[in-house]
Amino acid sequence: MPGKSKVMERKPLTWAEKTYLPQVIGGLGVTFKNLMRKKVTMEYPEVKPPIPDRYRGQPALVKDPDGREKCVSCQLCEFVCPPKAITIQPGSIPDESDDIHVEKAPEEFEIDMLRCIYCGLCEEVCPEEAIFLQDIYSLNGLSREELKFKKAKLYEVGGIREDSHFKWKKKKEAEQKGNAAH
Amino acid sequence: MNLIELLITAACGLGAAIAIMSMAGLSVLAERKVCGALQGRLGPNRTTIPLLGDIPILGRMITRIGIFQLVADAAKFVFKEETIPGHVKKFYYHLAPIVVLIPALVPISVLPFGSLDGEPMILANVDIGMLVILAVSSLGVYGTVLAGWAANSKYPFLGGVRASAQMISYELAMGLAILPVFLWINQPGSDAALSLSSVVSFQETHWFVYLQPFTALLFLICLFAETNRAPFDMAESETDLVGGFHTEYGAFKFGMFFIGEYAHIVFGSALFVTLFLGGFNFLPMFASPWPAGVVGAVLSTLWFVVKVSGLIFFFIWIRWTLPRFRYDQVMTLGWKVLLPLSIVNLLVVMFILMAITPVNA
Ligand code: SF4
Ligand code: SF4
8 A cells, every 4th residue: 555554664772672681571571461360261161152143063954933844855955065964865745744735855864963064055055944053062972873963863953943934834825825815 | 427327318318309309290280380370371270189189178279279280290101101212222212311300309419408596407518519519410411412312313313412502501601600609608718618508608698689680690591591491492492393302202201301301490490599599598688587496497498498489480480471592592692692791790790809808808
């Protein structure tokens, strides 16, 4: 930026500076002030750090406020997942179900938590807003198998997520009333 | 000297060695705690021993201070697997840690650490005390050099070379920085010689730290260099030499280097306290209030330990304040600054002494 730069003059060291001692004493003062300050250590397992909204923790499937399974097993997340942590077996919704018009739901949905890099791409890509990264940052297990989370476990973690879209419900209502209703 | 006396002396020596070792261990802990505090952290405060740590208030306090961490560290050093790299020179490799540790423990024997009925308590009250210290404590560098050479790889080698160069450069300035003190106490008519107990008894009223502040400063700087402490820890210099002379060492042998280093610091602090801070004397211009008998002995020893701990804190404080010197800066400081300054200082003190001592004495 023209006119903004400032040329620093390089002054030769004064005699006192050459002895190095005033600087040492100044430095000791700085560190001593630090000694007196409050410690910043957070004693983790007892004190938990505050987790901001939209924190990218463990991914999990969510249900809509009616308890309907949102995922339609489009497999976009499986496709986008950089480390290929997601494996989906698509299935169809049984005929007798109320949500038969949704047509598809995952038969099995597996996320390998040891592979997941918490990038959040699955959440971003999902057209149904069915997968969300939770605020869970501490995850551990005793075997690799244990950390391959299956569908049931994923729903258990994700639970119900409040929203007011009700996309498929409205679609069904519209179908029943017919286009004339609009 | 009969057998009993010999045994008693040996027991005292062992006691002194144990004392300095435990001081060294505690200063390792202090290092971690103080370093943490200076950086706004808490330092070790979790390690605990079942039962001991469960004692209601005390147990928690000890845990928070981190005493058990010390035990854990020591246990780790002892029980870790000893790996000996295939390329080392075996005999010297085993010898080096011993050569580092022993000279750090020996010189405490000529240091007066307390007073019993006005007499200094000292293991060996020899009149060449200072000479013994200079001779023995500089042997430690042989261990460092030996470790660097025996490890037979380049970083330890560089560390060893640096250690020896640094030792040679600062030993001179250190010797010259001590001389003024002994000139002062050996004024005509005194038979103080090089004995440390006379240094201490001379400082009953006035301490050398303000009688000869410049000498004290020179000596302190040399002490930092001699103990291989930051900002002079050229031999270790983990940023450019991995770990310096002890790169190839692990487990118990590394522990010996480690304790040796801290024992040097403890001893260095004790020496500075003895020479310049009045040893076990209470405060300058105050008569020492130590009562006669054992109580006085214990009190004066404790007071000495307090002073030494203060200086150890200073050592740690400096380490976490100053960055390490570059190697050439260390050499320049040693040869071009400290050496001439200490010679000038010696001459100045000589002239002052000539001026203040009566001519016909
Ligand atoms: S957060 Fe990233 S890595 Fe983890 S499952 Fe989703 S897309 Fe895959
Ligand atoms: S979670 Fe979303 S993106 Fe993944 S399969 Fe289900 S609907 Fe598609």
